[in-house]
Amino acid sequence: MTLSSTDRLPLKNKVAYGVGDFGFSLTGTLFSVYLLIFLTDVVGLRPALAGLVIFVTRQCDWINDPIIGHISDRTHTKWGRRRPFLLFGFIPFGILFALLWWKAPIEQQALLALYYAGIIMVDDIVATLNYMPYYALTPELTHDYDERTSLTAYRMAFSIIAGLVAFIVPPMIVGSFRPENADRVFLNGALFAAISALTLLVTFLGTKETPSATVELQPTLRDSLRAAIKNKPFLFSIGIYVSTFSAMDIVSGVLLYYIRYYLGRENIGSIMFAAVFVTALIFLPFWTWISSRTSKRLAYIFGIAFWAVVQVILVLVTPNLATGLVIGLGCLAGIGISAAHVLPWSIIPDAVEWDELQTGQRHEGMFYSLVMLAQKAASGLAMFLVGIMLDVSGYVANAAVQTPKALLAIRNVTGLVPAILLIVGILFAIFYPISREEYSRIRAEIEARRATQQPDATK
Numbered sequence: 001m002t003l004s005s006t007d008r009l010p011l012k013n014k015v016a017y018g019v020g021d022f023g024f025s026l027t028g029t030l031f032s033v034y035l036l037i038f039l040t041d042v043v044g045l046r047p048a049l050a051g052l053v054i055f056v057t058r059q060c061d062w063i064n065d066p067i068i069g070h071i072s073d074r075t076h077t078k079w080g081r082r083r084p085f086l087l088f089g090f091i092p093f094g095i096l097f098a099l100l101w102w103k104a105p106i107e108q109q110a111l112l113a114l115y116y117a118g119i120i121m122v123d124d125i126v127a128t129l130n131y132m133p134y135y136a137l138t139p140e141l142t143h144d145y146d147e148r149t150s151l152t153a154y155r156m157a158f159s160i161i162a163g164l165v166a167f168i169v170p171p172m173i174v175g176s177f178r179p180e181n182a183d184r185v186f187l188n189g190a191l192f193a194a195i196s197a198l199t200l201l202v203t204f205l206g207t208k209e210t211p212s213a214t215v216e217l218q219p220t221l222r223d224s225l226r227a228a229i230k231n232k233p234f235l236f237s238i239g240i241y242v243s244t245f246s247a248m249d250i251v252s253g254v255l256l257y258y259i260r261y262y263l264g265r266e267n268i269g270s271i272m273f274a275a276v277f278v279t280a281l282i283f284l285p286f287w288t289w290i291s292s293r294t295s296k297r298l299a300y301i302f303g304i305a306f307w308a309v310v311q312v313i314l315v316l317v318t319p320n321l322a323t324g325l326v327i328g329l330g331c332l333a334g335i336g337i338s339a340a341h342v343l344p345w346s347i348i349p350d351a352v353e354w355d356e357l358q359t360g361q362r363h364e365g366m367f368y369s370l371v372m373l374a375q376k377a378a379s380g381l382a383m384f385l386v387g388i389m390l391d392v393s394g395y396v397a398n399a400a401v402q403t404p405k406a407l408l409a410i411r412n413v414t415g416l417v418p419a420i421l422l423i424v425g426i427l428f429a430i431f432y433p434i435s436r437e438e439y440s441r442i443r444a445e446i447e448a449r450r451a452t453q454q455p456d457a458t459k
Helices: 011-043 047-059 061-074 083-099 109-135 145-174 179-206 221-230 232-262 266-293 296-316 323-359 364-393 404-414 416-430 436-453
Strands: none
Touching: 011 047, 011 109, 011 145, 011 179, 011 232, 011 364, 047 109, 047 364, 061 109, 083 109, 083 179, 109 179, 109 364, 145 179, 145 266, 145 323, 221 232, 221 323, 221 364, 232 266, 232 296, 232 323, 232 364, 232 404, 232 416, 266 296, 266 323, 296 323, 296 404, 296 416, 323 364, 323 436, 364 404, 404 416
């Protein structure tokens, strides 16, 4: 299939689109990595209650994610369908995220839980108004199979860099996550919020939606939901994405516990995170190349299987393992994490084209909202179970020594549970139905149908 001029994206457009995910990754990584330990070790919530807060707030997305996705599908402005949300949403996005990291002067556990549940829910609604249209931009910027992978790779490069910053900078500003450092935690959150908000403005100014994406007939909410349920490739892509990113969320949320309490080397946390993310960044072009030589599905299977093996090894590591070998495991994990960043995201847009061929409509906003809804619901449930496991195992916040039962729980949650989720993702990928050849056929039929629907300029 020949790459047309409308499908080929200039470098500046790819960079401008990718910059937006720097902001989302910066805030998302800070949320995934530090929120649980902020709630338990700074705010003082019991682990099970902190996990419940995260779980409950994630379930609210069953309402706001599909609605916001549907609204963006039906939006028509001179700036397109998705970009206006970034223009009008970037300031509230920054303000709400900053407030999330304020230590409320509340002593009672139930009231603390209610406060943080409320602020997280409001923050999530505002964030959804920004990131849902942003994610739905991918299939509207280009229709080419490999160009989408390239676009996603640029986006994930910024995402990984932001993840590296979000892992390394907070310990420099905050020090240790303890009650006496609450002011520093808020300062760090406000700084990250300001930077993240500005990146969304860059994406608005530096991208442009394709004309074909702005002339489609607008589907109803029922049509969009029905299209998603009947879209077999989309359902498999959800399985791939949810399994992969739930594993990543769990690892992000408990890795600090693993390093601090099991390995007893809190001082190497930043080095470990740097090893993971620098390696992931270096290997992004590798997975893009593998995908272009084989397919997105096969590249995903290879990369995620490699990562799953590393996660199992983490369970077997002993605290006296040499620091160099620990860092080496971080590098190996980074290779698989690189594949996890780029490939699930590049698979999802192909299901949008399959849907257009079947229905004659485009439902990007609804599709991406359902992907994020499923991922956040699964991640919220996973973190709730993590909190319960820590609570039941006898974990004590800021204790110099944890019980053997608590250490075993930390090891299994860090290594074994994510490995199982990654294997589930591989099973979904094995049966994913859209190959490179099938996608070319889908695009050819769509273009042929569009050509017959165009008015004859000679009449």
